[in-house]
Amino acid sequence: MRSLIFEEPEAGIPGYASSSLRYAWQSIRAPVIIPLLKLAVILCSIMSVMLFLERVGMAAIILIVKVLRIKKYTKYKLDAMKQAIERNKRYPMVLIQIPMYNEKEVYKLSIGAVCGFSWPTDRLIVQVLDDSTNHVLRELVEFECQKWMQKGVNVKYVTRKNRNGYKAGALKEGLEKEYVENFQARWKFVNSEECIMTRLQEMSLDYHFSVEQEVGSSTYSFFGFNGTEGIWRIQAIKDAGGWKDRTTVKDMDLAVRASLKGWEFVFVGDVTVKNELPSTFKAYRFQRHRWSCGPANLLKKMTKEILCCQICKI
Structure with a gap:
């Protein structure tokens, strides 16, 4: 009981x-x-x-x-411009920057393509901004630069003691000469057939470039700068406030600020530039995290500027 x-x-x-x-x-x-x-x-x-x-x-x-x-870029009289340059022999000074970070698959292709650029060598500066942490790869990149220097190309191999600002920091330190145009090219991937994951990424990014970027450019609307394979006027970068490392999408950050200042972009889908896709899940996860969180963080920082801007067509 x-x-x-x-x-x-x-x-x-x-x-x-x-x-x-x-x-x-x-x-x-x-x-x-x-x-x-x-x-x-x-x-x-x-x-x-x-x-x-x-x-x-x-x-x-x-x-x-x-x-x-x-095509939006067909309105520019490129042939007439080329003839004027040939007639006056006034080639503008062009600086080509190649930021690198352990790019073992594409460093030779990138440097070789740029150094083979059809432009007077005395009016061309190639900067290889190498932030690689792999010392063996650094030596290979430096050797490749020296090989082209011996052929008469003005190549400058630039390294830093730290990675402050990451890619934006490297570009900011290396930026010295004037570019020729605001321009975005289409990506072509060198390892798209490596596995099913890279193939799916290629399909997704092909749609992004073939449709989304092409539509944005054709309708004279803002479209995001993808960060790679672009040509800028140095004045546009200066007007926008230069490269900033406040977010992980410094390319989009610069493009939005330049657009707010009235600069327009042209997408040239006929030109393809080789790029590399992440082939491991870890690399893919890091990339997607950067591409998703970066724009959200940028929107939070720039909402007031975008709403108050009278020029922007976003």
């Missing part, structure tokens, strides 16, 4: 707790949870419709561009 008196309350505690949780859930489900879920469904439906309309609009624009062969 004594044991029963002490065991009954203990046995009743779990049932009491579960009934309390059930009561609490029922009390907040109807007035709180259900309205929140309905609101979430409505918001998701609205965003889905917006995304669908955006895709339909892009499809219509890209169809017109492909059928009529209208």
Whole structure:
């Protein structure tokens, strides 16, 4: 009898707790949870419709561009410009920067392509900004630069004692000469057939360049600068405030600030430049984290500037 008196309350505690949780859930489900879920469904439906309309609009624009062969950069008289340069022999000084960080797959291709550029060697400076942590790879990159220097190309191999600012810091330190145009080229990947992951990435990025970037350029709207294979006027970089390392998307950061200052970009999809895709899940995860968190952080920092700007067409 004594044991029963002490065991009954203990046995009743779990049932009491579960009934309390059930009561609490029922009390907040109807007035709180259900309205929140309905609101979430409505918001998701609205965003889905917006995304669908955006895709339909892009499809219509890209169809017109492909059928009529209208390219934004065709309005620039490139042939006349080339003839004027040949006639006056006034080649502007061009600085080509190649930022590198353990680029074992593409360093030879990148340096070779740039050093073979059809431009007077006395008006061309090639900067190889090597932040590689692999000392063996550093020696290989330096040897490649010396090989082209012996051929008469003005190549400067630049290293730093630290990686302050990462890629943006390297570009900022190396920026000295004037570029010729605001320009973005299309990427072509050297390792797209390495595995199924690189193949899927290539398909996704091909759509990004073939449709999203092409549509943005063709409609004279803002489109993001992808950071690689671009040509800038130094005045545009100066007007925008230069390279900044406040986010992991310094290329987009610079492009947004330049756009707010009234500068426009041209996408040239006919030109492809070789690039490398992350072939391991770890590298892919780091890249996607940078590409997703970086723009969100940039938006948080620049929301006020974008809303207050009178020039920007975003």
